[in-house]
Amino acid sequence: RKEVEQDPGPFNVPEGATVAFNCTYSNSASQSFFWYRQDCRKEPKLLMSVYSSGNEDGRFTAQLNRASQYISLLIRDSKLSDSATYLCVVPKGTGFQKLVFGTGTRLLVSP
């Protein structure tokens, strides 16, 4: 299994739709996880951190399944501005914070 694996997409959804992405990881010792959002030709920006079973922030919900080693990101009521690439990020090992970045899942929200 790759260290971090994501479906590259693109996921094409209409405004208002609910969409979910999954990310699988190989390091069973990982304790914290992150979702970053990256717009075209811009830097990644933190969307959510996940330290336990999950996290919710407005329309965004992240879930962690340790047994199956995957993290999901759910976006409800999609907006045009949600169009971006979503990066799943997993720590490498323990201790000092080295991160492994997935290649990202591209989301396109249309009117």
Next chain:
Amino acid sequence: DGGITQSPKYLFRKEGQNVTLSCEQNLNHDAMYWYRQDPGQGLRLIYYSQIVNDFQKGDIAEGYSVSREKKESFPLTVTSAQKNPTAFYLCATASGGAGDTQYFGPGTRLTVL
């Protein structure tokens, strides 16, 4: 105005030339990182530094060098030994604790002509 600055935004280099990318932060973060991003690939770690005057190689350090003489600054030199230097270079910082979030600068897009 707080944050992470990288300069220049765009950089063009002729083959065989060394070039230095700047990364400055005023967040008082201990840890700093350099990544490169290529189309269709995830970010790959070049070098990182946990503290002033100390730095470690990442996964793809060959052809690159760094220094960390000040807490605020972590410049990256792309040398002529780097075979495929054209990429998007991103600098990140973190306060240094385990599990800490990394924050990114706006990046430098390097093109070798």
